[in-house]
Amino acid sequence: MTSIIHIEKLNLYYDQFHALKEVSLDIPEKAITAFIGPSGCGKSTLLRTLNRMNDMIPATRIEGSVKIAGTEIYGEDVQVETLRKQVGMVFQQPNPFPKSIYDNVAYGPRLHGMKNKAQLDEIVEQSLRQAVLWDEVKDFLKRSALSLSGGQQQRLCIARAIAVQPQILLMDEATSALDPISTLKIEELVQELKSRYTIVMVTHNMHQAARISDRTVFFLNGEIVEADDTRTLFSTPRDSRTEDYISGRFG
Amino acid sequence: MIQRKEFDQNLEDLRQLLRKMGEHVEHALSEAISALKALDTDLSKKIVERDVILNEMEEQVMDLGSRLIVTQQPVAKDLRRIIVAFKISSDLERMGDLAIDIAKVTIRLEGQTLIKPLVDIPKMAELVIAMVRESLQSYLDENTDLAYKMAKDDDEVDHLYSQIIRDLYSHMTEHPDTLQQAMLLTLVGRYIERIADHATNIGESTVYLVTGHRPDLNQ
Numbered sequence: 001m002t003s004i005i006h007i008e009k010l011n012l013y014y015d016q017f018h019a020l021k022e023v024s025l026d027i028p029e030k031a032i033t034a035f036i037g038p039s040g041c042g043k044s045t046l047l048r049t050l051n052r053m054n055d056m057i058p059a060t061r062i063e064g065s066v067k068i069a070g071t072e073i074y075g076e077d078v079q080v081e082t083l084r085k086q087v088g089m090v091f092q093q094p095n096p097f098p099k100s101i102y103d104n105v106a107y108g109p110r111l112h113g114m115k116n117k118a119q120l121d122e123i124v125e126q127s128l129r130q131a132v133l134w135d136e137v138k139d140f141l142k143r144s145a146l147s148l149s150g151g152q153q154q155r156l157c158i159a160r161a162i163a164v165q166p167q168i169l170l171m172d173e174a175t176s177a178l179d180p181i182s183t184l185k186i187e188e189l190v191q192e193l194k195s196r197y198t199i200v201m202v203t204h205n206m207h208q209a210a211r212i213s214d215r216t217v218f219f220l221n222g223e224i225v226e227a228d229d230t231r232t233l234f235s236t237p238r239d240s241r242t243e244d245y246i247s248g249r250f251g
Numbered sequence: 252m253i254q255r256k257e258f259d260q261n262l263e264d265l266r267q268l269l270r271k272m273g274e275h276v277e278h279a280l281s282e283a284i285s286a287l288k289a290l291d292t293d294l295s296k297k298i299v300e301r302d303v304i305l306n307e308m309e310e311q312v313m314d315l316g317s318r319l320i321v322t323q324q325p326v327a328k329d330l331r332r333i334i335v336a337f338k339i340s341s342d343l344e345r346m347g348d349l350a351i352d353i354a355k356v357t358i359r360l361e362g363q364t365l366i367k368p369l370v371d372i373p374k375m376a377e378l379v380i381a382m383v384r385e386s387l388q389s390y391l392d393e394n395t396d397l398a399y400k401m402a403k404d405d406d407e408v409d410h411l412y413s414q415i416i417r418d419l420y421s422h423m424t425e426h427p428d429t430l431q432q433a434m435l436l437t438l439v440g441r442y443i444e445r446i447a448d449h450a451t452n453i454g455e456s457t458v459y460l461v462t463g464h465r466p467d468l469n470q
Binding site: 235 | 324326329330463
């Protein structure tokens with residue numbers, strides 16, 4: 001598998017706190033990579049590093065290298081807006097804008113300068129189809145996004161994220177606020193999406209990681225303990241700390 | 252973690268169930284051979300009757316193991332512990348059945364005298380009882396060295412089995428009137444040899460439990 005994200009000797013500090021320690025990792029293209037580990041282990045921090053969401057947190061300091069498709073994303077000439085078009089993100093709580101369903105999906109493309117109505121219609125439909133939401137909302141696209149259920153809102157957020165045709169989709173515990181049926185739908189959707197996008201997800205649900213990811217990375221105290229094929233990591237982990245964590249001995 | 256504590260206790264219960272099943276099989280086999288040597292049909296009937304205990308224990312292993320899979324969703328070694336418990340309990344249950352088959356031979360020989368004193372069959376049985384004990388011990392202690400060592404003894408068992416067959420064949424040729432009993436005794440040899448194969452399977456389960464890889468000890 002070709003890797004699209006290449007992280008080397010990454011160190012991240014929140015003020016005095018050393019949140020990521022010498023992290024090196026390759027993330028394969030068009031596959032699902034899951035980050036697991038106990039709270040405060042650095043998994044969400046690393047995820048947010050990938051589209052520079054940490055830039056907004058004061059006193060954050062970063063050393064090392066993060067390359068996406070060969071480009072150093074912390075390079076001086078990199079525009080964060082361009083990076084975030086390339087690297088979309090879906091959060092724990094569905095966060096649709098208080099606008100119509102249509103306007104939510106069209107928001108990104110409009111922001112990037114698209115004005116042509118027919119083209120926008122096409123993008124909205126395609127994104128909603130890819131997010132497996134089209135059939136449920138096609139007859140009332142003008143309705144407020146806030147009228148949708150939590151699971152539908154989350155799929156709308158995925159449609160919004162893919163409307164700008166990113167290469168990578170980051171998911172930060174994207175199903176932890178959803179009921180089991182909505183969770184299952186998102187999991188199925190993610191499986192579909194991996195043929196087009198590289199997906200990196202943080203999850204507290206280890207069984208979710210085991211179910212849907214291709215690769216799993218286990219973090220502890222800001223370090224990567226083990227990164228391997230999901231099947232191997234959940235059946236014969238190499239490190240006893242991984243075994244203890246996935247078996248529920250701590251965390 | 253409170254949940255984990257209960258889980259660990261249940262895994263230990265599973266292990267103890269298998270230990271008891273192993274002891275039961277060892278005892279049944281040893282008695283079946285004594286009964287055969289003495290042509291003791293009463294003891295043989297008791298062995299047959301007691302099989303229900305072993306079957307019940309196997310069911311307990313299946314019930315507890317499947318409950319743990321459903322409620323604990325085990326991964327890695329925890330999952331292997333349960334898979335291995337299923338497999339070992341079924342090996343032990345089969346061994347129990349084979350001990351009964353030996354007892355049934357004794358019952359069929361009621362009223363007869365042995366065509367010759369039994370030497371190799373008890374010798375082979377002794378070896379196999381030791382294999383059963385060691386295979387169980389290798390599982391209980393998660394000792395792969397013992398599993399490999401035990402599996403090597405199977406060669407000696409196979410060797411003795413061939414010898415038993417040869418002897419009984421020549422006996423049948425020389426004394427055709429003993430054919431029925433000689434046939435039954437070759438079956439006993441076959442049953443004991445099968446028990447050794449199940450012991451080897453238990454050794455394989457031990458290696459799988461510890462390493463996550465499946466070896467072939469049955470070669």
